[in-house]
Amino acid sequence: MSLLVLDSVTRRFGALQALKGISLSVEEGELRAIIGPNGAGKTTLFNLISGYFPPSQGSISFAGSVITAVSPNALVRRGIIRTFQITQIFLALTVYENLRVAVECAMGLQLRPYIGRATRARVEARVDELIEVTRIGAKVDRIAGELSHGDQRVVEIGIALSRAPRLLLLDEPTAGMGDEETRHMTDLIRRLNRTNGITMLFVEHDMAIVFGIADRITVLDNGALLAEGSAAEIAANPRVQAAYLGDAAGARAA
Ligand SMILES: Nc1ncnc2c1ncn2[C@@H]1O[C@H](COP(=O)(O)OP(=O)(O)OP(=O)(O)O)[C@@H](O)[C@H]1O
Numbered sequence: 001m002s003l004l005v006l007d008s009v010t011r012r013f014g015a016l017q018a019l020k021g022i023s024l025s026v027e028e029g030e031l032r033a034i035i036g037p038n039g040a041g042k043t044t045l046f047n048l049i050s051g052y053f054p055p056s057q058g059s060i061s062f063a064g065s066v067i068t069a070v071s072p073n074a075l076v077r078r079g080i081i082r083t084f085q086i087t088q089i090f091l092a093l094t095v096y097e098n099l100r101v102a103v104e105c106a107m108g109l110q111l112r113p114y115i116g117r118a119t120r121a122r123v124e125a126r127v128d129e130l131i132e133v134t135r136i137g138a139k140v141d142r143i144a145g146e147l148s149h150g151d152q153r154v155v156e157i158g159i160a161l162s163r164a165p166r167l168l169l170l171d172e173p174t175a176g177m178g179d180e181e182t183r184h185m186t187d188l189i190r191r192l193n194r195t196n197g198i199t200m201l202f203v204e205h206d207m208a209i210v211f212g213i214a215d216r217i218t219v220l221d222n223g224a225l226l227a228e229g230s231a232a233e234i235a236a237n238p239r240v241q242a243a244y245l246g247d248a249a250g251a252r253a254a
């Protein structure tokens with residue numbers, strides 16, 4: 001059984017069809033890239049999967065249940081976790097505090113006036129795990145707002161991981177990053193998938209990253225599903241090349 005299934009999903013905003021009859025399946029353990037030109041519907045796809053908007057038509061299933069009308073918060077509890085195109089973290093808190101607050105919320109502790117010693121130890125152990133997996137250890141005491149954009153993105157992913165995602169959606173995780181930050185983020189995405197086994201969808205404009213790490217690639221164009229396949233299949237697809245990739249990206253992936 002596929003972890004995520006979209007069946008003929010359409011989303012309209014007034015007269016605009018942002019997504020047109022999209023059907024796709026994502027398998028457990030898959031690292032899937034979503035690509036396509038600006039305005040193709042990539043973020044809208046994430047908004048539908050994470051419950052921010054309902055589809056106008058069609059259905060979405062996750063882990064065998066229809067989730068088309070389930071709220072974002074309820075989907076988080078079921079394990080669908082996302083990051084946004086714009087970074088969302090607590091800028092005034094340190095990295096450690098960001099992760100601690102996230103873990104406390106994930107454990108349902110946020111309204112407790114006092115957290116006992118045993119529970120505190122569990123929170124700290126979980127925060128330490130997140131620090132280790134994201135490799136942000138050297139910066140835990142820094143104020144998040146003073147970090148580089150790339151490090152803030154890493155903290156955001158740490159926060160997302162506090163919810164133990166079954167499906168992690170990353171919207172343009174490397175946008176605006178320099179080479180070194182991009183490499184670090186790409187390594188993190190690959191590690192979360194390969195080592196931690198997290199099923200992931202990521203929107204990405206950098207074709208070197210897409211072809212470098214994705215198991216499969218879904219191409220959207222003007223709200224429609226243009227193509228889907230392995231990196232080699234997508235690179236060789238003449239419709240994709242014509243609509244989006246151009247010769248350079250095709251040559252790089254080949
Ligand atoms: N809430 C909304 N209300 C009205 N129109 C919207 C809304 N969200 C998205 N759209 C429109 O839907 C289309 C798809 O937008 P979307 O943000 O999904 O594109 P995208 O593929 O993520 O683009 P980008 O690469 O620029 O992030 C665009 O024409 C956009 O203007």
Ligand SMILES: [Mg+2]
Pocket residue numbers: 042043044085
């Ligand atoms: Mg977008």
